[in-house]
Amino acid sequence: MNSKNLRLSLVFMVSLQLLSSCKDQQHESNEPWQPLFDGESLSGWKQLNGKADYRIEGDEIVGITKPDTPNSFLTTTQNYRDFILELDYKVDSTMNSGIQIRSLSNPDYRDGRVHGYQVEIDPSDRAWSAGIYDEARKGWLYPLTDNAKAQKAFKQGDWNHYRIEAIGDTLKTWINGVEAAHLVDDQTQTGFIALQVHSIGKDEEAGKEIRWKNINIITDDVEQYTKPMSLPALNTKNGLTQSEIQDGWKLLWDGKTTEGWRGGKLDRFPDKGWVIEDGNLIVLATGGEESAAGGDIVTTKQYKDFDLKVDFKITEGANSGIKYYVDTELNKGEGSSIGLEYQILDDARHPDAKLGNHEGSRTLASLYDLIQADPDKPVNPIGEWNTARIVSKDNHVEHWLNDVKVLEYDRNTDAFLQLVEESKYKDWPGFGTFEQGNILLQDHGDRVAFKNIKIKEL
Numbered sequence: 001m002n003s004k005n006l007r008l009s010l011v012f013m014v015s016l017q018l019l020s021s022c023k024d025q026q027h028e029s030n031e032p033w034q035p036l037f038d039g040e041s042l043s044g045w046k047q048l049n050g051k052a053d054y055r056i057e058g059d060e061i062v063g064i065t066k067p068d069t070p071n072s073f074l075t076t077t078q079n080y081r082d083f084i085l086e087l088d089y090k091v092d093s094t095m096n097s098g099i100q101i102r103s104l105s106n107p108d109y110r111d112g113r114v115h116g117y118q119v120e121i122d123p124s125d126r127a128w129s130a131g132i133y134d135e136a137r138k139g140w141l142y143p144l145t146d147n148a149k150a151q152k153a154f155k156q157g158d159w160n161h162y163r164i165e166a167i168g169d170t171l172k173t174w175i176n177g178v179e180a181a182h183l184v185d186d187q188t189q190t191g192f193i194a195l196q197v198h199s200i201g202k203d204e205e206a207g208k209e210i211r212w213k214n215i216n217i218i219t220d221d222v223e224q225y226t227k228p229m230s231l232p233a234l235n236t237k238n239g240l241t242q243s244e245i246q247d248g249w250k251l252l253w254d255g256k257t258t259e260g261w262r263g264g265k266l267d268r269f270p271d272k273g274w275v276i277e278d279g280n281l282i283v284l285a286t287g288g289e290e291s292a293a294g295g296d297i298v299t300t301k302q303y304k305d306f307d308l309k310v311d312f313k314i315t316e317g318a319n320s321g322i323k324y325y326v327d328t329e330l331n332k333g334e335g336s337s338i339g340l341e342y343q344i345l346d347d348a349r350h351p352d353a354k355l356g357n358h359e360g361s362r363t364l365a366s367l368y369d370l371i372q373a374d375p376d377k378p379v380n381p382i383g384e385w386n387t388a389r390i391v392s393k394d395n396h397v398e399h400w401l402n403d404v405k406v407l408e409y410d411r412n413t414d415a416f417l418q419l420v421e422e423s424k425y426k427d428w429p430g431f432g433t434f435e436q437g438n439i440l441l442q443d444h445g446d447r448v449a450f451k452n453i454k455i456k457e458l
Helices: 003-030 148-153 242-246 414-421
Strands: 045-049 053-057 060-064 072-076 083-091 097-104 115-121 132-135 139-142 160-167 170-175 178-184 192-197 209-218 261-263 274-277 280-283 297-299 306-314 319-327 338-345 386-393 396-401 404-410 438-441 448-457
Touching: 060 072, 060 192, 072 097, 083 097, 097 132, 097 160, 115 160, 139 178, 139 242, 148 178, 192 209, 306 319, 306 338, 319 386, 338 386, 404 414
Parallel strands: none
Antiparallel strands: 045 072, 053 060, 060 209, 072 192, 083 160, 083 209, 097 115, 097 192, 115 132, 132 139, 160 170, 170 178, 261 297, 274 280, 280 448, 297 438, 306 386, 306 448, 319 338, 319 438, 386 396, 396 404
């Protein structure tokens, strides 16, 4: 080939590369990316919790460690539900950090501590960058223990690229184009995005840096732009995370069978009134009468001191409850079995919300007919899941709703016994004072779904 033809060939090859590049850029420009950082100011962001320094250098946000302060979070002032997020970061090799997604900060939850899903930034030898951690809640949800390819994808001392998809109950992450995590978990539907600077001890060297840039998000028609992932999904529904197992939690319901449960007045599970659908344990609507169909169900085992969590979803006007320290021998007649009750109710539509021995003592999360839950409790709308939590240790009991404590009391005290004496329970001997008892899910004739029923004996 002569020199003229060689030059023409080179020009043609370069032209093809430029054309291909233009096509790629045109495709990317058609995607509805929006910048979360304008490159000039921190407008649309605010800092929560710790006092680490955040500053702007060129087109980068720089986070700088400060000793003797908690984890710091630069959070978006806007909440996001379904989205695709991409960004670049470069981190000091001795730091730990993360990207918070669907995260929250409520005054009643650990004094406003930021909590929620975190896409880990981990430059240590463990190399779990792009794994999914649950900050200030459940701990590790998706570590990279079995994903050597993703562990090797992190570039020490260089810029790394994350792609994070949060669509419905599915979270997916990539690090430098490598598949990292694929999680199905529906605890939090919406929340802010945040850039974390991890806390350091008093004796640790201050001034370590992490840098972020090219922070862009898609929020419109996100399903159109989602990327397929070959990693099998880890589904936490009716399951336990690695951290929960290590912490002593056990499932009270396996999500598939009736094992571990029986009717409150039966030696077997009810033949009607309850169904299992899509991993949900559902009491059916039968007209709103208490225990008129399948009846209550109770655990086959009794519990003394415990930490209990139950996700529940109610329908309009529904009434139900979670009872504890139940003695199924107390009431063999009509109606529900007897025990302390965490009330489940549609406060806005059910008349019980205005009844009770004490005003408000039959509202959602209240100790039924005895103590009202905080009226400012965080309640998710009808059709969405809420999380009930009951903690009982040495006769001290707490009711929680959606990670917020809404009431507490002490059993077997004069004040408690006086409340019982003034209530509908005064004629039941030993009510609320038993050392141990069954846990009960109530059939009140309204459709209510339950899932993720788990317990830790204390």
